[in-house]
Structure formats: structure tokens, C-alpha cells
Amino acid sequence: MCVFPRPPTLGRIWAMKRILAFIRPKKWAAVQEALSQIAVERMTVCDVLGFADCSQGKFPVELAQYVSLMICVNDDFLDRTVETIRKVARTGSHGVPGDGKIFVIPVDDTIQINSGQRGKGAV
Numbered sequence: 001m002c003v004f005p006r007p008p009t010l011g012r013i014w015a016m017k018r019i020l021a022f023i024r025p026k027k028w029a030a031v032q033e034a035l036s037q038i039a040v041e042r043m044t045v046c047d048v049l050g051f052a053d054c055s056q057g058k059f060p061v062e063l064a065q066y067v068s069l070m071i072c073v074n075d076d077f078l079d080r081t082v083e084t085i086r087k088v089a090r091t092g093s094h095g096v097p098g099d100g101k102i103f104v105i106p107v108d109d110t111i112q113i114n115s116g117q118r119g120k121g122a123v
Contacts, residue, residue: 015075016107016123019082022050022066023089023100031069034088040081042123044070066100072107074120 023031025047035041049063073081082102090099110122 016110016120017073017075017078018105018107019069019071019073019078019085020103020105021069021071021085021089021100022048022102023069023085024091024098025065025067027089027100028067031085031088034084035071035081038077038080038084040071040073040077040084042071046070064098072110072123074123078104 046068048066048068050066051063111118112122
């Protein structure tokens with residue numbers, strides 16, 4: 001097993017998170033608009049295929065289409081961003097299976113390639 005050491009933070013502690021969300025394609029426009037309303041406008045968006053229920057031990061015949069969003073935010077934007085995606089992406093008032101998932105992953109550092117700026121300002 002390969003173990004890679006955590007990169008040194010050189011004494012810097014920036015509270016940043018990566019949000020990885022998988023939503024139904026028909027919800028993408030509404031989610032994009034809602035995120036824009038809370039000033040979250042930088043993200044990576046991809047069309048993906050996937051499945052969640054493999055209870056029979058077999059892959060499903062057809063994979064479901066989803067839109068994947070990858071958004072890096074400072075901690076002060078985390079809760080409002082996650083809640084906006086969750087509320088807008090779900091089907092109806094209670095949601096249904098297959099509406100998607102949201103993962104929150106810690107980010108050690110962010111570096112802008114062009115300027116070399118690091119941390120919160122680079123997000």
C-alpha cells in the first residue's frame with residue numbers, strides 16, 4: 001500500500017472545502033441560478049453516468065445520467081452552498097431516491113496558477 005504524506009501547510013491554516021455534488025440533469029439550470037444568487041459562480045461541471053443501487057450484486061443495465069458539480073468554497077460559504085444545492089436539486093418538497101448526493105471534502109490549499117496566490121483569496 002502506498003501512503004503519501006500530507007503536503008506541509010507551512011504554518012498556514014485555511015478553512016476550505018470541496019463540494020462534489022451529483023444532481024439530476026433537469027435540475028442543473030435551477031441549481032446554477034440559485035448558486036449565482038448566493039454568489040457561488042466558480043465551479044467545474046461535467047455530465048456523468050452512475051448508479052447507486054447494486055442490491056442484486058449486478059451492475060444495472062442502464063446507468064443514470066447526472067450532472068457533477070465540483071465547487072471549492074471557503075468555510076463561510078459551505079453551509080449556504082450545500083443547503084442551496086440540496087433544496088433546489090431535490091424533487092418535490094421531500095425528495096425522492098435518485099435525486100443525487102453531496103460530498104464535502106477538506107482542501108489543504110488552493111493555488112492560482114497564473115499569480116501563485118494561495119489560500120482563501122485563490123478560491
